[in-house]
Amino acid sequence: MKKLKRSARLVEMTQYLLARPHTLISLTAFADRYQSAKSSISEDLAIIKEVFEEEGIGELYTLAGAAGGVRFVPKCRKEQALERIQSICRELEQPDRLLPGGYLYMTDLLGQPGLLQDVGQMFATAFADRNIDAIMTVETKGIPLAHAASLYLNVPVIIVRRDHKVTEGSVVSINYVSGSTKRIQTMSLARRALREESRVLIIDDFMKAGGTIQGMIDLLHEFRAVVAGVGVFVESGEVDNEERLLHDYISLAKLTEVDLKSRQIVVQPGNFFN
């Protein structure tokens, strides 16, 4: 790279850091990249750090010493996130989202890149300190959420299939009982998808009793992997504590009321905001 003026270097460093979350970049690497003294690089990083923190983009952690460097950790500010989730809750409460059986149509929301980025940042904030190696989800609606979080945590996504596809090679399959319907179902994961002892974050779009997520946890045990966290976009509040299979999870929103007759839906911020 040609030598840049400070103003151009700030632009370049900003995009470079944003594209590499949770990655330690040594000051030497930056100094080489920009043909600049480490002292100048440190001044630049101080400016970027202040803006990132002020604007709720994330934190820049600097490690001193020979092995030192800087690590960008995306983190949203709780009050900004709360404002955003409240507007998402209002969207989810639109009466025409109500489907037969009390299901909520939310596929459209899970297709919007802006919403996914915000939600991905929230998950990345919630699990920033959990040393995640991979994110796991089950097809289909959890996939966009898992990938959104993966952008900010900078770890790969592993997709559990509900059937056994020829394109996955040999798989490990388990049966699980969906807590709400009580039906036995199968899920499978390619044998080569996951290394032993990986620390895995489970992400899904909707959780009622938690049967599907419990299935994923069982599957992780088959791979001798570790559950490093569970995050759901919307949890159902219509579950008794006894019925609930899972207690340690982060939810971004909570469906507290569905009245099929009056078509009234109430959605509130989830336990991430407690």
Next chain:
Amino acid sequence: MKKLKRSARLVEMTQYLLARPHTLISLTAFADRYQSAKSSISEDLAIIKEVFEEEGIGELYTLAGAAGGVRFVPKCRKEQALERIQSICRELEQPDRLLPGGYLYMTDLLGQPGLLQDVGQMFATAFADRNIDAIMTVETKGIPLAHAASLYLNVPVIIVRRDHKVTEGSVVSINYVSGSTKRIQTMSLARRALREESRVLIIDDFMKAGGTIQGMIDLLHEFRAVVAGVGVFVESGEVDNEERLLHDYISLAKLTEVDLKSRQIVVQPGNFFN
């Protein structure tokens, strides 16, 4: 926002633009946001523009006049993209990816956030001028690619299901013939997923004869939507021109040889690089 120094403003504007591709932002909006004169904002934008173009991040288009403003259009440089795709081709050629039936295991690659960002940028570059309103894909492996492209084109993703889920509400279903297996299959899309006359980019992970993509095109006709482009990650070169249902598409890589006996796989850059 509090008034920032130029150096901090450059950092803030860089991240602001990166998060809003294909969006016209008026100079007035920037001037208000940063409490600065439009002339200063224009100077900042000129610095950002130069870095973005130099580094293959994208272009900043400025529109003069009262309704003027700036639009960030992500675009990668062909030679950088070619280098990246060549390294992806080498990964795809690993013999242990070969599955029974001549299928290639590539699920792991489609889980990597870095690869997805690069591939998303390539699709966004290929279709930057097509006025895309939405991206369509079919579950499951196309989903990460569609969302990666959606980040850079800033349009929603619509997922076609292979079955009819209760969480989708009323759907439109069609039958299609998978060109390679000749089996009749069904795909469906929620009736409310797509507006009439939307211009839709179809993205998928793998194309052989193109039967699945032809199915999506037929589905788009049911919605009176327009096919604005077709992009596939890997196309199979083992198809006669007569067998091929589709001729107007962009591929990023091409599987030109699979020898089950010697386990040799050859993958080359696709027609995007012609």
